[in-house]
Amino acid sequence: MDWDDPNIRGSWAIKKGVKLILYGILVLFRKTNWAPKEIMRETDDYAETMLKINDLLGIETVIGVRDSVKLAKIKTVEKMIEKGYDVRRHTHIGEPPDPNRKRLWDPPLHQTPHTWHYDIDYVAGNHVELLPGELPVWHIDRPHYLKHYIDFLYNEFKGE
Numbered sequence: 001m002d003w004d005d006p007n008i009r010g011s012w013a014i015k016k017g018v019k020l021i022l023y024g025i026l027v028l029f030r031k032t033n034w035a036p037k038e039i040m041r042e043t044d045d046y047a048e049t050m051l052k053i054n055d056l057l058g059i060e061t062v063i064g065v066r067d068s069v070k071l072a073k074i075k076t077v078e079k080m081i082e083k084g085y086d087v088r089r090h091t092h093i094g095e096p097p098d099p100n101r102k103r104l105w106d107p108p109l110h111q112t113p114h115t116w117h118y119d120i121d122y123v124a125g126n127h128v129e130l131l132p133g134e135l136p137v138w139h140i141d142r143p144h145y146l147k148h149y150i151d152f153l154y155n156e157f158k159g160e
Contacts (some may be wrong), residue, residue, distance in 0.1 A: 064090030
């Protein structure tokens with residue numbers, strides 16, 4: 001590795017910032033037919049990175065995909081299926097702010113509600129105890145959690 005500068009490059013930050021602001025405005029006004037490719041690829045890249053890490057560590061991955069994601073990211077989802085990953089249809093019954101909304105997987109994946117936002121809790125410092133057979137749910141639509149995902153895996157495998 002090579003670390004030449006203590007900070008990220010200003011030009012990179014400006015380009016990324018402009019793209020994020022543009023994307024945010026488009027989403028705000030529901031004009032999501034176009035967005036910078038870099039921003040649209042972030043979740044795809046995050047998913048691919050998580051899968052590679054899991055493969056290296058021998059982790060069997062279950063991927064829940066909502067219908068809207070499958071429509072928008074059909075090539076990425078098809079690639080996951082082609083590579084033999086366990087991809088399941090994922091549905092939500094009820095939407096935020098309903099605290100009683102449910103999450104389902106098809107074929108069924110029996111997860112208790114405290115696992116549905118495992119990553120959010122973990123990032124907030126609440127390391128939820130999993131019951132036998134439960135899987136920690138990490139959302140692909142939160143690529144900014146990559147460091148936390150790696151910390152979680154490190155702690156699980158190193159016992160720290």
